[in-house]
Amino acid sequence: MLPRVRDLVEVLYREVPSGVGSKGRMRLGPDDERKLLVKGAAWAVENGLGEPADIERTESGGRIEGADPSLISEKAYERGRAQQGTLGSGNHFLEIQYVDEIYDEAAAQSLGLFADQVTVMIHTGSRGFGHQVCTDFLEVMERAAAKYGIALYDRELACAPVKSPEAKDYLAAMRAAANYAWANRQCIMHWTREAFMKVMSSSPRGLGMSLIYDVAHNIAKVEEHIVAGQKRRLMVHRKGATRAFPPGHPELPQPYRQTGQPVLIPGDMGRASFVLLGTEKAMEETFGSTCHGAGRLLSRHQAIRKAKGRKIWKELEEKGIIVRSAGRETLAEEMSEAYKDISAVVDVVHRAGISRKVARLRPLGVVKG
Amino acid sequence: MKRYEAVDISGDAGVRAFGKSAGELFANAALGMCSLIADPETVRPEERLEISLRRGSLGGLLVAWLNELIFLFDARGFLARDITAAVSPSPGGGEDFFLTASVSGEHFDPERHRGKLLLKAATYHRLKVEQKEDFWTAEVIFDI
Numbered sequence: 001m002l003p004r005v006r007d008l009v010e011v012l013y014r015e016v017p018s019g020v021g022s023k024g025r026m027r028l029g030p031d032d033e034r035k036l037l038v039k040g041a042a043w044a045v046e047n048g049l050g051e052p053a054d055i056e057r058t059e060s061g062g063r064i065e066g067a068d069p070s071l072i073s074e075k076a077y078e079r080g081r082a083q084q085g086t087l088g089s090g091n092h093f094l095e096i097q098y099v100d101e102i103y104d105e106a107a108a109q110s111l112g113l114f115a116d117q118v119t120v121m122i123h124t125g126s127r128g129f130g131h132q133v134c135t136d137f138l139e140v141m142e143r144a145a146a147k148y149g150i151a152l153y154d155r156e157l158a159c160a161p162v163k164s165p166e167a168k169d170y171l172a173a174m175r176a177a178a179n180y181a182w183a184n185r186q187c188i189m190h191w192t193r194e195a196f197m198k199v200m201s202s203s204p205r206g207l208g209m210s211l212i213y214d215v216a217h218n219i220a221k222v223e224e225h226i227v228a229g230q231k232r233r234l235m236v237h238r239k240g241a242t243r244a245f246p247p248g249h250p251e252l253p254q255p256y257r258q259t260g261q262p263v264l265i266p267g268d269m270g271r272a273s274f275v276l277l278g279t280e281k282a283m284e285e286t287f288g289s290t291c292h293g294a295g296r297l298l299s300r301h302q303a304i305r306k307a308k309g310r311k312i313w314k315e316l317e318e319k320g321i322i323v324r325s326a327g328r329e330t331l332a333e334e335m336s337e338a339y340k341d342i343s344a345v346v347d348v349v350h351r352a353g354i355s356r357k358v359a360r361l362r363p364l365g366v367v368k369g
Numbered sequence: 370m371k372r373y374e375a376v377d378i379s380g381d382a383g384v385r386a387f388g389k390s391a392g393e394l395f396a397n398a399a400l401g402m403c404s405l406i407a408d409p410e411t412v413r414p415e416e417r418l419e420i421s422l423r424r425g426s427l428g429g430l431l432v433a434w435l436n437e438l439i440f441l442f443d444a445r446g447f448l449a450r451d452i453t454a455a456v457s458p459s460p461g462g463g464e465d466f467f468l469t470a471s472v473s474g475e476h477f478d479p480e481r482h483r484g485k486l487l488l489k490a491a492t493y494h495r496l497k498v499e500q501k502e503d504f505w506t507a508e509v510i511f512d513i
Contacts, residue, residue, distance in 0.1 A: 020406065020484025021446055021477040079444040089487035090513055128443040131489040131512070135436050138493075139429075155493030300486075301377040327484055369487065 001118055002364070004199050005096060009322045009365040011195040012094055016188050018087035018369040019326020026085045026187070033077060034069040036084070040179030041214070044186035054186060056253050058214040059243065059261075062182040064221070068172035073136045076173075080129025080180060085187045089327060089369030091293075091334065092124045093266070094192065096365035097273060103357040107277055110259045111212055113359050120196075120209075121273055121361065122188050123266050125218065130177035137170045162235050171220070178219050185214055212275070213262035217242055217292055223251075225287050236287050244278035244290040244355040263355050266293050267342025269323060269334055269366045270316055274346045274357060281353035290355035291346070294339040300329075307332030316366070325368035334368060373401025376508060382486055383495075383510040391427065391456035394498070394505040395434055395468060402435055402511065403449045403474075405486045406442055412450040412482065414473035422468045427498045430456065430466045431507060435491035438472070443487075446477035486513055 017024055028036065036043040041062025044050055055061050087094055099117045102108045113119075126133075144160035144167070145152050152158060160166040189211065193204040200207060220237040227234070245251055245261040252261055261278040282288050298306065312331040316323045325331050343360070350357045376383030384401035388394030403409060420437060424430040434454075441447040454470035477484070489512040497508040 019479075020487045021442075021479060021482070023446075075440055075444065079440060082444055082446075089484075128489075131443075132440065135440075135490050139433075142429075155496070296380045299377045299379040300382060301375070327486075329485055 001200075005365040006322050007199045008096055008195060009324050009367060011199055012096075012192060012365075013324040013367050015191045015195050016087050016094055016367065017085065018089065018092070018094075018367060019330075020089050020369070022086050022326065022369070023082050024085035028081070028084065033081065036183050037069045037072065037176040037179050038067050039063055040182040041186040044183045044190065049187050049190040054189070054211045054214075057211045057255065058182060058186075059216055060221075060251070061253075062179075062186060062214065064175045064178050064219075066172055067175035067179050068169075069176055071169050071173045072176055073132065076129055076132035076136060079132045080127065083127040083129065084180070084184060085191075086127060086184075087122075087124050087188060087367065087369050088127055089330060092369050093121075093269065094123075094188065094367040095121045095269065095273070095363050097121055097361035097363050099359050100272075100362040101360040103359065104277075107259055107356075107358045110255075111262055111275065111358060112210065113212070113275065118364070119212075119361055120189075120192055121264065121266060122185055122192065123217075124181075124184060124188065125216075126177040126181035127184065129180045133173045133177045137173060140166055141170065174220060178216060181216065182214065189214075213256075213264060215242060215262070215264055223288070225283065234287070236289070238289055238292075240292045241286075241289040242292050243288055244276070244282040244286075245288050246278050246280040246283055249278070249283075249288075262358075263290055265291060265342065265346055268294055268336045268339040269363055269368065270319065270321065270336035271363075272342055273361045273363075274342065275359045275361065276346065276350070276355040277358055279353055279355055282355060285352075286354050290349045294342040294345055296338060297340050298338040300333050303335060303338040304329060304332045306337060307335055321363050321366060323366040323368065327369065330368050372397040373404070375401070375405070376510070378510060380513075381494075381510050382488070382513050383508065386507045386509075388505045389503055391500075391505055392454045394507050395431060395456055396452040396454040396470070398431060398507050398509060399435060399438055399449060399452050399454070399470075399472075402438065402488070402491070402509070405511070406488060407448055407477070407482045407484055409450060412448045413475045414450045415475040416447070416473070418447070418472045418474075420468070420470045420472060423465050425465055427456070427466050428493070428496050430468055431498055431509065432491045432493060432496065434468055434470070435509060435511075439488050439490060442477070447474055448477055448482065449474040488513055
């Protein structure tokens with residue numbers, strides 16, 4: 001496997017469009033565009049981009065109910081059209097990794113993870129489509145806040161009562177964006193499998209490339225939680241947070257009912273990423289949530305200054321990590337020193353009990369936008 | 370006079386722009402934002418677009434204007450090079466502000482343009498539009 005990482009990174013970089021100004025390779029008609037927004041990852045699988053088993057291991061089956069394509073602006077459609085099937089830029093990535101440490105043998109086994117196994121992690125979302133939905137509705141919500149007499153601490157946190165028509169419309173549009181993101185990751189995962197097939201001359205089944213889990217990192221969902229001893233239906237918005245549901249939660253698919261929900265925590269491209277499991281304590285203390293990633297330590301300019309005169313790609317190669325990036329500055333902005341140490345961050349959530357460590361993944365090959 | 374400068378902020382990116390009028394300020398803020406997306410030196414003024422917008426506040430108008438240009442780049446690959454803009458109270462009266470702008474630029478070509486930052490949106494976070502006599506300053510943070 002190791003001698004093929006360079007070839008794999010090259011093929012993945014070619015097959016999965018990334019970077020500023022990149023265009024996707026999909027061309028959908030208006031009918032399919034709308035179907036994708038309602039069906040999410042299932043749309044991709046129905047169109048030959050993946051397997052039904054993928055859906056089972058995707059949060060909410062890769063589709064959140066209640067998306068309404070008629071509430072999406074023409075601008076969002078246009079922005080999304082060019083970018084469906086693209087990775088993006090900044091902290092978005094596609095990484096070939098390997099399992100370098102197992103913390104819980106039984107849990108790892110139930111997730112299908114073992115030492116030295118090669119894995120792939122994909123970090124991307126709803127792209128320009130979701131950003132345009134946000135831009136469009138921020139104006140609606142700002143007016144709504146004034147209408148309902150809500151004093152805003154920050155205009156960026158514009159809001160409306162959950163049952164108001166404005167909020168209902170926003171949620172139906174946001175759900176379409178979430179479905180767009182699930183479809184996007186499903187497509188990229190499919191092309192990743194194709195790239196592996198090409199380079200390794202094998203079938204995905206021969207390679208054992210099955211999905212472990214796909215989890216949203218920025219979404220608002222209606223969930224049941226216990227508040228002051230009472231079961232309540234709440235709107236939980238996770239931004240910079242990841243869902244971490246415990247064993248036995250009815251939302252979890254059959255393969256993970258006993259183990260709890262797999263939680264994927266990306267670190268930085270030079271150090272590590274983690275697979276964790278959700279816990280009961282997360283339900284009690286953090287509305288079933290844990291951390292999102294490492295979090296930045298340096299601003300972009302600080303990182304670029306620190307990287308000046310250095311060849312980040314070469315430093316990574318010396319550590320055995322092959323990296324390919326569309327933007328020259330991306331590597332400087334995204335270098336390890338720009339981020340907190342993910343191992344320390346994950347130790348905090350592990351010790352706090354809001355998720356528990358299963359495996360550490362080390363990068364071998366990185367595609368950045 | 371300096372037209373714009375980058376604002377360094379952890380996790381995001383920003384621009385501080387200056388102008389002798391609100392129109393100049395809006396044009397410079399847009400040019401500053403475009404310099405975050407691609408190197409302005411490499412962009413040719415090959416195509417011209419006319420944009421007009423109306424919003425209830427100057428800050429809201431600035432954010433909407435920058436988001437319009439982000440949309441044009443993200444959806445159509447259009448990069449701005451030269452911009453002239455005029456900002457005035459709405460012609461129909463009332464409290465709205467009105468922008469008319471002429472934007473020259475070209476479509477992104479990965480062979481010739483070096484893509485820098487992918488901006489998701491201009492935000493209201495720490496948004497500032499200030500006028501001291503005939504000198505205008507604005508600060509906008511972008512979600513990246």
